[in-house]
Amino acid sequence: GAGVSQTPSNKVTEKGKYVELRCDPISGHTALYWYRQSLGQGPEFLIYFQGTGAADDSGLPNDRFFAVRPEGSVSTLKIQRTERGDSAVYLCASSLFVAGGYNEQFFGPGTRLTVL
Amino acid sequence: ILNVEQSPQSLHVQEGDSTNFTCSFPSSNFYALHWYRWETAKSPEALFVMTLNGDEKKKGRISATLNTKEGYSYLYIKGSQPEDSATYLCAFMRRTGNQFYFGTGTSLTVIP
Numbered sequence: 001g002a003g004v005s006q007t008p009s010n011k012v013t014e015k016g017k018y019v020e021l022r023c024d025p026i027s028g029h030t031a032l033y034w035y036r037q038s039l040g041q042g043p044e045f046l047i048y049f050q051g052t053g054a055a056d057d058s059g060l061p062n063d064r065f066f067a068v069r070p071e072g073s074v075s076t077l078k079i080q081r082t083e084r085g086d087s088a089v090y091l092c093a094s095s096l097f098v099a100g101g102y103n104e105q106f107f108g109p110g111t112r113l114t115v116l
Numbered sequence: 117i118l119n120v121e122q123s124p125q126s127l128h129v130q131e132g133d134s135t136n137f138t139c140s141f142p143s144s145n146f147y148a149l150h151w152y153r154w155e156t157a158k159s160p161e162a163l164f165v166m167t168l169n170g171d172e173k174k175k176g177r178i179s180a181t182l183n184t185k186e187g188y189s190y191l192y193i194k195g196s197q198p199e200d201s202a203t204y205l206c207a208f209m210r211r212t213g214n215q216f217y218f219g220t221g222t223s224l225t226v227i228p
Contacts, residue, residue, distance in 0.1 A: 003159060033215065042120070042205060042218035056215065091160070105216065107152075107160040 002026065004108035006092050012114045013082055021077040021111045025094030032075050033105060034067055035091040043091055049075060050097060082115045089113075118142060120208045122219035129196050130227050136192045137222040139206030143187035150207040150216065151180055151191055160205060163191075196226040 005024045013019050025032050030051055035043035045059040049069045057067075064082075069075040079086055089112050093105040120141045129135050141149065148167045152160040164173040169184040177194045193200055203223045207216035 009157070031214065035216070035218070037218075040220070042122075042220040043207075043216070044218070045215040048214050056213065059215070103214070104162065104165060106162075109157060109159045 006108040023092030029094035120219040126223040141208040
């Protein structure tokens with residue numbers, strides 16, 4: 001079956017521009033996560049959705065970052081007024097959600113964002 | 117800030133050599149420890165999920181152990197092959213919350 005997909009695979013933009021990164025989770029997965037991997041670091045948590053709502057957005061670095069999941073499937077990560085420090089690989093993951101149980105996360109291939 | 121560390125940062129081995137990496141994580145509030153293999157431009161691939169102290173898991177030539185009391189996990193690759201070249205990430209999950217805390221990864225290059 002189809003895994004998690006992310007588009008675009010690569011995005012080059014100029015400082016100050018607005019970008020949108022898309023994540024298509026595995027069908028039926030109610031939980032969706034965004035992570036960011038900057039150069040030389042491990043992936044860092046950004047935001048977690050349960051259905052349509054952001055259950056935990058504590059990892060978003062500042063108010064230039066925003067994510068939506070209006071219908072509980074596809075999610076878009078939006079970055080306003082991009083800065084060079086936003087350059088990173090943005091990973092999306094999805095999982096089923098079983099309350100009180102273990103929920104394995106399945107990852108997409110990531111979007112490599114380069115801000116010039 | 118929750119600290120998950122991996123060592124070494126990178127490793128070059130000859131084909132046929134065996135190798136191992138380390139992941140260290142906080143020993144309190146432990147829920148699960150994951151190992152992922154990540155090749156460039158591909159999705160991270162789950163290798164193991166480990167939840168119990170003393171767990172040992174094996175998949176082909178790759179195996180992993182877990183010590184939750186002291187906060188470390190080892191990943192072993194026996195008889196490395198060029199196709200094993202990838203970044204190996206460990207990810208720690210706490211009992212509270214749903215997010216992963218990743219290490220910085222170990223980049224393995226197997227030289228034919």
